[in-house]
Amino acid sequence: MVKDPDGDLVRQSQRGNKRAYGELVNRYYEMVYTLAFGVLREREASRDVAQNVFMKVFGEISKFQRNSKFKTWLYRIAVNAAIDEGRKRKPVISLDKTDHADDESGKPMDVVASGPGPRECASQSELREAVAAALAEMSEEHRAVLTLREWQGLSYDEIAEALDISVGTVMSRLFYARKKLAEILGMQHEEYQK
Amino acid sequence: MKEYEHDSKLTAIYRDWFASEISDEEIAREKRAFIAAHFSEAPVAVLQPVMMVPAMCLFAFFAWFGLQFMRLPEAPHAAKALTQDRKWQEPAEVRRLTSEVGPTLVYQKSYQEKPITIIWVFQTIP
Structure with a gap:
């Protein structure tokens, strides 16, 4: 116990x-x-x-x-x-492409940066709209991991235990969610270009 | 280091969005209402409003029923004899009037709606 x-x-x-x-x-x-x-x-x-x-x-x-x-x-x-x-x-979004840890170091995900960059997001409301748009493109599972990590501050282990998934899957989902967010916001970073 | 800064920036943007979308006051208010509705100590059943109305009606009925016996005591033997057996031939002379108030004094708010009927019993004095 x-x-x-x-x-x-x-x-x-x-x-x-x-x-x-x-x-x-x-x-x-x-x-x-x-x-x-x-x-x-x-x-x-x-x-x-x-x-x-x-x-x-x-x-x-x-x-x-x-x-x-x-x-x-x-x-x-x-x-x-x-x-x-x-x-x-809403319809189900497949996690096949993103749930495996290989994706982090393997082939790049095919996501096109379509949102405005930070400089273009003149006002806070535009920035919030961009975040909302990025979140709308994620699956429920990715948003859950993002919330547990970024809002509630749980560790990878705690998230893995709460969701009953492996730490690798947690990291993979978090990586995808951050990448999606960065792309929509126009925040390019070499980590996501691998 | 650069990666850390990048992630921190994303975290800050996400947290800013999150904070702008929720209302702490609203959540706290909903929480209080939810706990009060489902998980506060249940009051004694008879004190709940749904039980109070019938309980009060029942109490009022028994109170009224009890009052009937207190207000209408059995007539004394002499009075019975007077009212049932004797037929008066001539007007009675009233020399003295007495009144007794029982243990309960009934206050009637609206006399017009339900007038009180008073029955006088006269006894001749030899």
């Missing part, structure tokens, strides 16, 4: 203590909401996903074996819920 800072609250919640679970919701609501927002980019949908996740987790918390931290377990459920919701909203 893993030492978990949420252990007491989890145990009480497993006994049906709603107030204890409410404290867990209080601790992690922002985390789940922002993760959902990073994937979906819509406030209302993110709120719905976050609240559905917490309701689902409360219903299934008795099944939680405490082999991992509650936070990690929650991350996994939240990421899957956000990705599922995102897929319902």
Whole structure:
């Protein structure tokens, strides 16, 4: 069993203590909401996903074996819920080209830089629009990794554990997401030209 | 070093976009409402509004029912005899009037809507 800072609250919640679970919701609501927002980019949908996740987790918390931290377990459920919701909203994008670590050092990805460069992005709003456009071209999985890394500050290992994927896949997805962002923003860098 | 700076710049741009798109106040407000609606301690069932109305109605009915017995005590034997058996031939002379107030004083707000009926029982004094 893993030492978990949420252990007491989890145990009480497993006994049906709603107030204890409410404290867990209080601790992690922002985390789940922002993760959902990073994937979906819509406030209302993110709120719905976050609240559905917490309701689902409360219903299934008795099944939680405490082999991992509650936070990690929650991350996994939240990421899957956000990705599922995102897929319902648009066609599936294949990850075949980007999920393998070989892609990082292998053949270059065929992405054309089409957005305006930083100098052309005169105002902040234009820059934000460019970021939104770049994110729209990514899959839910890439946006999830980007959010976990760049907004929530998780390590590669933590992201890998939360998503139940290898560290190599985490690095590959993050590389692709950054590259896409850089291209749309017109920020060319030799690292991405390999 | 150059790569690090590049990634930092991308991170900063992404974080700036993220911060501009979400509202901390809105999230906090939604969180509070969500916790209050689903995960706060449930009040005692009888104190919930849905239970209060029928409970109050039931209480009011029993209170009213109880009052009927308190306000209409059984008539004394003498009064019964007077009202049932005797037929008065001549007008009675009233020398003294007394009134008793029972243990409950009923305050009726609107007399016009439900007038109080008062039954007087007179007893002849030999």
